[in-house]
Amino acid sequence: xxxxxxxxxxxxxxxxxxxxxxxxxxxxxxxxxxxxxxxxxxxxxxxxxxxxxxxxxxxxxxxxxxxxxxxxxxxxxxxxxxxxxxxxxxxxxxxxxxxxxxxxxxxxxxxxxxxxxxxxxxxxxxxxxxxxxxxxxxxxxxxxxxxxxxxxxxxxxxxxxxxxxxxxxxxx
Amino acid sequence: xxxxxxxxxxxxxxxxxxxxxxxxxxxxxxxxxxxxxxxxxxxxxxxxxxxxxxxxxxxxxxxxxxxxxxxxxxxxxxxxxxxxxxxxxxxxxxxxxxxxxxxxxxxxxxxxxxxxxxxxxxxxxxxxxxxxxxxxxxxxxxxxxxxxxxxxxxxxxxxxxxxxxxxxxxxx
DNA sequence: GCCCAACGACTGCTTCAGCAACTATAACCG
DNA sequence: CGGTTATAGTTGCTGAAGCAGTCGTTGGGC
Numbered sequence: 001x002x003x004x005x006x007x008x009x010x011x012x013x014x015x016x017x018x019x020x021x022x023x024x025x026x027x028x029x030x031x032x033x034x035x036x037x038x039x040x041x042x043x044x045x046x047x048x049x050x051x052x053x054x055x056x057x058x059x060x061x062x063x064x065x066x067x068x069x070x071x072x073x074x075x076x077x078x079x080x081x082x083x084x085x086x087x088x089x090x091x092x093x094x095x096x097x098x099x100x101x102x103x104x105x106x107x108x109x110x111x112x113x114x115x116x117x118x119x120x121x122x123x124x125x126x127x128x129x130x131x132x133x134x135x136x137x138x139x140x141x142x143x144x145x146x147x148x149x150x151x152x153x154x155x156x157x158x159x160x161x162x163x164x165x166x167x168x169x170x171x172x
Numbered sequence: 173x174x175x176x177x178x179x180x181x182x183x184x185x186x187x188x189x190x191x192x193x194x195x196x197x198x199x200x201x202x203x204x205x206x207x208x209x210x211x212x213x214x215x216x217x218x219x220x221x222x223x224x225x226x227x228x229x230x231x232x233x234x235x236x237x238x239x240x241x242x243x244x245x246x247x248x249x250x251x252x253x254x255x256x257x258x259x260x261x262x263x264x265x266x267x268x269x270x271x272x273x274x275x276x277x278x279x280x281x282x283x284x285x286x287x288x289x290x291x292x293x294x295x296x297x298x299x300x301x302x303x304x305x306x307x308x309x310x311x312x313x314x315x316x317x318x319x320x321x322x323x324x325x326x327x328x329x330x331x332x333x334x335x336x337x338x339x340x341x342x343x344x
Numbered sequence: 345g346c347c348c349a350a351c352g353a354c355t356g357c358t359t360c361a362g363c364a365a366c367t368a369t370a371a372c373c374g
Numbered sequence: 375c376g377g378t379t380a381t382a383g384t385t386g387c388t389g390a391a392g393c394a395g396t397c398g399t400t401g402g403g404c
Contacts, residue, residue, distance in 0.1 A: 006221060009288050010288070012296055013195065016188075016295075018315045018319050019188065020189065020192040021319065023188070024189075026318055039361095058382060066361075089382095092370075092381095094368065094382040095382055123185065127313060132184070134306035135311065135314075141298050142298055142299070143190045230353080240354085241354075241355080
């Protein structure tokens with residue numbers, strides 16, 4: 001099996017992608033025990049860790065892997081299920097906030113312990129602390145280089161756009 | 173922003189997922205300059221590095237992130253575009269092979285240099301060799317733990333199932 | 345040899361996400 | 375002011391992917 005397509009660079013990407021796919025599958029299985037899809041969990045988590053448990057639709061789109069129309073529909077579903085509500089923005093009548101309801105917070109609190117356990121079982125617990133730190137350090141650098149800050153809106157990064165990354169860092 | 177939802181474990185997953193999403197976006201953009209989607213590229217790469225540039229549909233599904241029905245349709249499209257052909261399996265009339273055509277190999281060879289360059293630019297080139305090795309080592313362990321060997325078929329790992337992982341390792 | 349369970353591929357149906365078009369509101373600028 | 379431009383959100387349409395069901399094929403038990 002030594003041919004041109006076994007480049008170490010391809011292997012590297014394969015590792016990252018397969019690790020992602022594997023974790024993704026595990027997480028999805030646990031989440032749907034609590035009636036949440038992966039996307040819904042990401043949405044509700046992002047909201048729950050934002051001030052007031054709310055975010056404007058556009059900001060939510062920027063923080064997730066979704067387009068604005070994607071966000072519209074996820075919030076539709078979650079509102080239908082009682083996990084979120086839309087709330088008009090008082091200062092800008094174009095905007096609306098997605099706000100987590102009490103039921104949404106409760107659902108999240110039911111889901112989270114199991115989720116954290118899954119992370120430990122399949123990810124962080126697989127490595128000793130030094131190796132984990134090294135892994136995270138590498139990932140952070142790759143993330144900082146490659147992560148598209150402008151999922152929603154412009155094709156490239158606009159200077160005033162602020163993204164809150166998963167580690168809390170705020171980047172232009 | 174210090175609240176319950178800023179667990180370091182969540183942050184760790186966030187880093188991995190964002191790194192994946194970022195690379196995914198970069199790669200997708202470059203691939204589609206050559207008329208390939210990410211899935212199509214994965215399919216043709218897996219085939220090209222298999223003996224005879226071919227694989228049975230089921231094996232292809234097991235090696236990719238797709239279900240068997242997903243593979244049927246991707247191969248449909250790629251066959252329509254002349255990149256692959258289906259070939260009957262002489263020893264088992266249920267099976268068919270997906271085989272890369274000359275045009276498919278040419279397309280892959282056109283695409284690959286740019287793709288490798290993207291990997292270097294956004295991933296491997298972001299880290300010095302030691303850090304990269306540490307990152308890959310960590311990823312390999314997470315992958316080995318979490319990667320679902322049985323995407324297609326059974327819900328859990330069946331003992332005789334063989335998966336060729338992206339680093340060439342064959343696992344039960 | 346015959347039957348039945350297992351297997352490989354394909355298809356109908358559904359869900360989900362993105363793009364592009366559209367509406368309403370805001371901001372800017374003479 | 376009035377008009378142009380940009381922004382926030384939604385919606386119609388399309389393509390992609392999974393599940394479950396189907397059909398033909400295979401192989402094992404008897």
